[in-house]
Amino acid sequence: VKMFDRRTGLEMLDRDTCLELLAAEQVGRLAIGGSGAPVLMPVNYALDGETVVFRTDPGTKLERAGRWGRAAFEIDSFDREARTGWSVVVTGRLEEVTRHDAATLQRVTRLPLFPWAPGEKHHWLRLVPTQITGRRVGGPAR
Amino acid sequence: VKMFDRRTGLEMLDRDTCLELLAAEQVGRLAIGGSGAPVLMPVNYALDGETVVFRTDPGTKLERAGRWGRAAFEIDSFDREARTGWSVVVTGRLEEVTRHDAATLQRVTRLPLFPWAPGEKHHWLRLVPTQITGRRVGGPAR
Numbered sequence: 001v002k003m004f005d006r007r008t009g010l011e012m013l014d015r016d017t018c019l020e021l022l023a024a025e026q027v028g029r030l031a032i033g034g035s036g037a038p039v040l041m042p043v044n045y046a047l048d049g050e051t052v053v054f055r056t057d058p059g060t061k062l063e064r065a066g067r068w069g070r071a072a073f074e075i076d077s078f079d080r081e082a083r084t085g086w087s088v089v090v091t092g093r094l095e096e097v098t099r100h101d102a103a104t105l106q107r108v109t110r111l112p113l114f115p116w117a118p119g120e121k122h123h124w125l126r127l128v129p130t131q132i133t134g135r136r137v138g139g140p141a142r
Numbered sequence: 143v144k145m146f147d148r149r150t151g152l153e154m155l156d157r158d159t160c161l162e163l164l165a166a167e168q169v170g171r172l173a174i175g176g177s178g179a180p181v182l183m184p185v186n187y188a189l190d191g192e193t194v195v196f197r198t199d200p201g202t203k204l205e206r207a208g209r210w211g212r213a214a215f216e217i218d219s220f221d222r223e224a225r226t227g228w229s230v231v232v233t234g235r236l237e238e239v240t241r242h243d244a245a246t247l248q249r250v251t252r253l254p255l256f257p258w259a260p261g262e263k264h265h266w267l268r269l270v271p272t273q274i275t276g277r278r279v280g281g282p283a284r
């Protein structure tokens with residue numbers, strides 16, 4: 001059964017499909033609010049249950065931005081020739097995983113999360129989802 | 143001459159390279175600030191000079207979000223096997239192109255901008271850049 005968003009006409013992906021797609025990808029884009037324009041950047045990530053985990057270094061934009069709290073994370077894949085694709089957006093609270101949460105820190109440091117960018121990246125951040133949504137665009141229905 | 147960001151160690155793309163990449167792509171991700179988490183979504187776009195142009199419908203998330211002002215837009219391409227890629231981020235002011243700016247409206251309605259999603263999308267928005275930055279990750283230098 002396909003679900004469609006009445007407002008946009010786009011097919012909605014169910015939560016399980018969103019989580020499968022999140023588990024399969026390695027790079028997404030993180031948007032972090034604050035005063036002025038959002039900070040927006042691609043990041044390597046891994047999934048810890050339903051939580052999105054990132055690594056960062058002290059002093060970087062992501063590390064500084066991580067203190068701001070609310071964030072959104074997106075993955076997608078598009079076929080330019082077919083004009084089709086899908087996207088998943090996770091919205092939630094961005095927080096650092098510190099030694100005060102030893103069990104979580106131990107778990108996330110064991111994730112297969114190896115950033116492509118240089119730097120030790122010994123800080124772990126996670127986005128705890130309040131909402132996970134997915135959409136598909138194009139395809140046979142059109 | 144390659145430039146590197148001292149904070150992240152990433153190679154920086156110069157402005158001309160960023161604009162060439164922006165001219166070549168068709169899909170990016172738009173992040174719009176406001177209260178709470180940013181709105182983040184993939185969008186079809188076209189370039190009008192150095193301005194990023196989108197189409198939308200009344201009542202959609204993008205149309206409503208467009209009233210908020212400050213936004214960031216990102217394009218990227220990554221090679222998962224090689225662990226390399228690039229991204230370009232445009233930060234600026236998101237505004238609707240209205241009939242009050244007839245010359246701009248006429249110009250943007252002639253852009254080759256054909257959204258893949260359903261809907262008439264007779265509203266044009268544009269992101270007027272205050273900053274355009276690009277980064278490359280991975281590659282021979284590593």
